[in-house]
Amino acid sequence: MPDIDAFAGLQLVGLVAFALSGAAVAVRAGMDWLGIVVLATITSIGGGTIRDLLIGDGVGWVVEPWPIWVALATSAVVIGVSHWSPQHEPDSLRVVLVADAAGLAVFTVLGTTLALSAGVERDVAVLLGVVTGVGGGVIRDVLAGQRPLVLVGQVYALTAIAGSVLFVALDAADLDRDLARWSAVAVTFVLRVLAIRFDWTLPRPGARPRP
Template sequence: MTHVEILMLLQFIGIAAFAVSGALVAGERQMDWFGVMVLGVIVAVGGGTVRDLLLDVPVFWMAAPWYVLLAGCVALATIPFARFAHRVRRPVAIADAVGLAVFVSLGTRKALEMETSGFVAVVMGVITGIAGGVIRDVLANRTPTILRKEVYALAALCGALLFVFADWMGLPPLLTFWISSGVVLIIRLLAIFYNWSIPTLKVEPGEQD
């Protein structure tokens, strides 16, 4: 397989995993089938949409509607298997890690191609990877995953930073992409398999005046 074919395959995997994660959250909140499709699509394309709006460029899925169609179909296809959700959470989390790795690198690269600063490129890379999940959680009325103990946004941040650094060092674009994606994937998989988490801040509620 060529690099382009491998990249497309990884995007398919990532979009499908993001869509399934959105569908599972919709099921936990007992949403109807339309809600399942909406949350699945939002997770899959939300991050890239926010990125493109901030960069003031055409939104990517408008030129390639298959992103939305694939996410919607996968989300709806999840419905018959909802009863087995407890068995597929880890495989979905692993596939989600692949999607996160790919989308963070793609988002960072796109920002750099727009000749933004390294700082902006890092922010755009992180947004591409996590914004869809944040929107999903807000719509589902729950605390966003990235604001809890998950090592998720941190993995995205490390990958985006490494991408910008490698690009600054003049490494070949293909090598830069794989290094950045590999770091995100490794950190996320280690967090999944070893239950890594970020320490939480606990403050006792004060008395009401």
């Protein structure tokens, strides 16, 4: 089983990052305060909920609701900043993408860790890790009326797959689990940021190459 303190710390980072991205997307979409809270909460717990339902081990936030409170607190901060200090642009595209990249990295690795701890095969653990990483963002984008990042734009799901595979490989090599987790998180985050920075995309059928 993973070390509880380190695991909880990593989970907190991911929750705040995804809640921030969800709240920022809601602000960009012109939603009211309730919409901001809803998108922040769903983005932060959506992927983990799907994973827990697939594993059949009970939904984590139902048993321990502290992730909900983290999402609510994060959305409150975004609401406050956007209302009283709009010059800080909490809804800027850069904030959304970087926060989403952080959440993607953390939750992909967390999901893979939990799947392995549940005793599933390593290839299934990779799949569940990716679902954990991208699930909340997909729900967020659908509710905001935009095409999910996982389906368009810069390389997204592939970075989650790379991070999950790396963690599984490092864990199989009996590397210290905390070191394996943080290494996989760092690689996933860096790959996603590089994809954003250099506009790495997958080929699209019928699409003309860019000049």
